[in-house]
Amino acid sequence: MEWELLGIILAGMLALTFYTFCIPLLFPVPIQTKNSRESRFDVLRGFAMIGIVMIHIHSYFQFFHPADTFIIHNTLMLSNFARFSVPIFILTSAIFLKIKEGYWISKFKHLVLPYTIFSILGYWIKYNHYTLNEFLIFYVLGKVFTPFYFVPLLLQFYLLFYILNPIMKAGSGRNIILLVSFLINVISNLGFFDTYLPSEYHSISIFNYIFFFVLGINIGKTNQSSSDINQNSKFILSIYFVLSLILILIFSHLFGSDLKNHHTIYPVLFLLFIWQFLNDFNGKVSKVLSYIGNQSLFIFLLHPFIIHFMHSVDPYTFAGPFFGYLFTLILNVGIPILISIIIQKGKFLYQSHRLT
Incomplete structure (x- = not known):
């Protein structure tokens, strides 16, 4: 709660600074093209996917070395720094959503089916006693592996988009819906819905992330072109972002606070900060992050298996804590990408064989 209130105060200070000095702020606007999708949002998804892995690595280190x-505290700090990840992932998932023929078929084929397969496999690997009732509960709530809660959460948002799309498409009530979603998100983060919702639903509650989803829809339906990047804007956002990192450092090291995924302000500040500097990124770094963002579903579904098996190996085994952290991160991102490349290569060879 303290972090949420600090974030709101920080956002108010930021808005006041930009308003006082009449500085334009560059908001994300997708470049509309028929043949390709906006790669900068894939870079954001790349950041988010690496961040999600970093959050889970903290639990892995804590499992083996809670007394160190x-x-x-340093892995906790990195985990807290990465708390922008799930909101950014939800936001970018909403940007390119469109209601078209085969909407639900596409969601079933590309999300529900892989999730179902990996949930069955994960339940078989992780648990010793099997019951259909327990599996169905775990499946619906995304509890086979802790990160799997994201799929039931995302499916609820796809349903919400299906309902809201006619209103959002018209544009007249879009800003009002965005404001209402922000208020709902803040109220949810402060815990006011906890007593009214079933405890089992808390982890997949759409109220925790609804603002980011609606913001993503708004961004996706924005047709105006972006203005030139203002250097004063970049400078001020840098100051506030560094201030956020200092606060995260304090919360992590002095208080040992494990921040939640669904705080409202920090992910928005991260989004604005990174967006200002995306054009300054090294081209190779952007390509790597974009590729990771494109392969995010493979990483998301497969890395819980990898880190589950890694719980039988002390991370310090890999040349100490620093290299152990780096090695764990590389494995949990790299192995799913390698599997994705093998599968895609196999599909290409199969299709080529059928054509010949």
């Missing part, structure tokens, strides 16, 4: 407070 210096290392744990």
